[in-house]
Amino acid sequence: MTHAACAMVRKLRSGANFGLLYGQGGFVTKHHALVLSRQAPRGALAQDTSVQTEADRHRRAVPEFVTEANGKGEVESFTVIYGRNGEAEHGVVMLRTQDKARALARVPASDRAALSHLLNLDAARSARAATSSQRTTACWSGGWGDIGALSSPSPRSCGAR
Numbered sequence: 001m002t003h004a005a006c007a008m009v010r011k012l013r014s015g016a017n018f019g020l021l022y023g024q025g026g027f028v029t030k031h032h033a034l035v036l037s038r039q040a041p042r043g044a045l046a047q048d049t050s051v052q053t054e055a056d057r058h059r060r061a062v063p064e065f066v067t068e069a070n071g072k073g074e075v076e077s078f079t080v081i082y083g084r085n086g087e088a089e090h091g092v093v094m095l096r097t098q099d100k101a102r103a104l105a106r107v108p109a110s111d112r113a114a115l116s117h118l119l120n121l122d123a124a125r126s127a128r129a130a131t132s133s134q135r136t137t138a139c140w141s142g143g144w145g146d147i148g149a150l151s152s153p154s155p156r157s158c159g160a161r
Contacts, residue, residue, distance in 0.1 A: 001032060012038050063096065069103040076102070078118050091115050 001023045008019040021034040073095035080091045091107030091114070107114045 001034070005034065005036075008036050012036055064101045066097065066101045066103050069095070069097050069101070071098055073097050073103065075118075078107075080107075080115060080119060088115055091118055093118070 001021060004021050004023070008021055012019055017038055019036040021032075021036070023032040024030060025032070076094045076096055078091060078093040081089045083089045088109050090109055093105040093107060095103045095105055097103055107118070109115070
């Protein structure tokens with residue numbers, strides 16, 4: 001973050017009024033933020049800066065996590081892990097089952113169709129306009145032992161939609 005702070009100071013000296021720097025550490029478990037300005041603040045910084053009450057007010061129920069699941073599900077989030085050679089090692093997908101429980105699926109590197117589908121940014125852009133069942137339906141099988149294999153999300157592998 002030191003390099004970013006130096007770069008932001010240069011930007012402020014060249015005429016910008018404010019700058020926000022944000023950094024993450026760990027496995028997105030550490031968060032750091034720094035606001036810089038050309039002007040001194042008008043008043044003292046409030047010492048009671050907790051937003052926990054507001055966050056608690058917006059909190060929703062946490063879905064049940066299941067380790068065994070089969071069938072259709074909604075993709076909530078995913079990532080693809082790459083090796084040093086730049087090749088995909090595997091994907092990880094967080095899913096919601098048909099009964100709204102949460103499950104985890106592993107997409108093996110050999111399942112090129114599923115990885116391509118997940119990484120297709122054009123499909124992701126057009127999916128924003130589609131209904132959630134159209135944009136997020138995926139099929140999986142298995143459980144935590146093999147973490148399941150996400151099937152290529154196509155009408156052939158999921159059945160008719």
